[in-house]
Amino acid sequence: MTAGLDEALLRSLTPQVLGVLVRRGADFAAAEDAVQEALVEAWRAWPDGAPRDPKGWLVTVAWRKFLDATRADAARRRREEAPDVAPEPAPAVDDTLQLYFLCAHPSLTASSAVALTLRAVGGLTTRQIAQAYLVPESTMAQRISRAKRTVSDVRFDQPGEVATVVRVLYLVFNEGYSGDVDLAAEAIRLTRQLAAVMDHPEVSGLLALMLLHHARRAARKTSEGRLVPLAEQDRGRWDTRLIAEGVEILQAALARDRLGEFQAQAAIAALHADALVAEETDWVQILEWYDELVRLTGSPVVRLNRAVAVGEADGARAGLAALAELEDSLPRYAAVAAYLHERDGDLAAAARLYADAAVHASDLAEREHLLRQAARLNARPSS
Missing domain, CATH: 1.25.40 (Serine Threonine Protein Phosphatase 5, Tetratricopeptide repeat)
Incomplete structure (x- = not known):
């Protein structure tokens, strides 16, 4: 065990574990419920830190949760004798990319796609998502449940639309911060995760745009909460590390000569960041x-x-x-x-x-x- 429970680790493993269950034949909605239950168990069982193979642990627990739920279903009583699955190393295959596509499926409304992405890919609880969007938890639970039903018959290995995925992540980013979840930071984390499994200039453009905007966050409001326009912001409070990273990612994306709207938006943000004072823009x-x-x-x-x-x-x-x-x-x-x-x-x-x-x-x-x-x-x- 390592000291301290790593919430970021749990969230990063969520889509991988969900992908394993779906690949084993579990229905997406039931698999997602089982993964959420496994995450709750992890919080209880890992007080001093994660086990040596946290992904394998989560896969084993989530699969057992899925089997338990299946056995409890009277319509599937024939599965009563299905054997338990012994703990085993998690497979190396990573279905994270397919989950991004599934959760941003064109059949979903924008709000449903955002909610499902935050839960199934981001590993957030329904309560956290509801708080972030300032709606009752019951309302968010219904939204997520409907979204899962909508995509339940979608083939897991179907190619998805990159443009739809990046737009969903951009919607998450624009929500900023509310409740106990920083959605801007969460959107950046999810976009980094997407960029790690998908080499696409628009994914890189979106990540660059997020970093460049996030770099100005500390200067956007006064200590009293008053809005500070871009031209009046104290540029000394901008995060130069994030700006440098965003510019580097953007330059690499633009060099591929496959311009998209998020790359263009990031280029505008980079030009604003390049000016030491507003008059030099x-x-x-x-x-x-x-x-x-x-x-x-x-x-x-x-x-x-x-x-x-x-x-x-x-x-x-x-x-x-x-x-x-x-x-x-x-x-x-x-x-x-x-x-x-x-x-x-x-x-x-x-x-x-x-x-x-x-x-x-x-x-x-x-x-x-x-x-x-x-x-x-x-x-x-x-x-």
């Missing part, structure tokens, strides 16, 4: 990357962010012209319009738009920030 190059993102995605949200880059690179009037091409119902449209109008000198319009943006902001910290911006402009003496 290379907005011309950022705008070029936004043009690539528009070409790749056609997303109205990307076009909205591009309007900000146009305003910085070519002037506020040009930014407002780019903004005028978009629907004003887009999320954060009013906030972008307010910023560009302020840059253009129309403070009355900017104050009004900041206040309007605050009404529609879904995040409390962002709403308070927008209200402060409106108050700041309204407090200026009339000319």
Whole structure:
């Protein structure tokens, strides 16, 4: 035994153990339940640390849990005489990649895919996931149960879509931190795990993007919880180690010349990280990357962010012209319009738009920030 129970080890082994059970013929939903029970047993049985073969231990316990549940099912009474499986070394095969694909299956809604990924691949409990998403545990349990039923007939060895998997992980990352689980850190861990079993430039691009954004985390809010815009952040608080790692991963991905949207987003984040002060930001190059993102995605949200880059690179009037091409119902449209109008000198319009943006902001910290911006402009003496 090694001193201390390693929660990260348990989580990292979860998809491998689940893969073993499914490969042995267990139904995915029943196998996932059995693995969760084995994790609970590990917490009880490993007070001083993991055994010499933690994966083998978990596989043995999870398989016995599965057999016990099967025997208890009246419809499968014929399995009553099935022999117990003796402890054995865990097989070397690793089905982690297939689990990522299964949990992000296109038949699942985004919220269900996220929940199933966190539980089956991430090894989180239903309670932890429910706390992180601020919903009752019973609600999350139902969501996960429905998701497991949905994918129960999907062949375990079917090829999956990388784009769907990385989008699910990106959704997890954007939830940040709530409850007792740091979802941003968990998303990074899961993406590192995915990158270890899958050599794909978009997986690397996503990991680079996460690291570059996570590097700015300490500077995003004041000690009172107030939002600090990127241009006003104390860059001395940025994590240079994460930035360097993110840039290195991104450069290797871009060198493969298979550009995807997450690589392009990471390139924009890297250019922001490269500026020692906000005034040194290379907005011309950022705008070029936004043009690539528009070409790749056609997303109205990307076009909205591009309007900000146009305003910085070519002037506020040009930014407002780019903004005028978009629907004003887009999320954060009013906030972008307010910023560009302020840059253009129309403070009355900017104050009004900041206040309007605050009404529609879904995040409390962002709403308070927008209200402060409106108050700041309204407090200026009339000319």
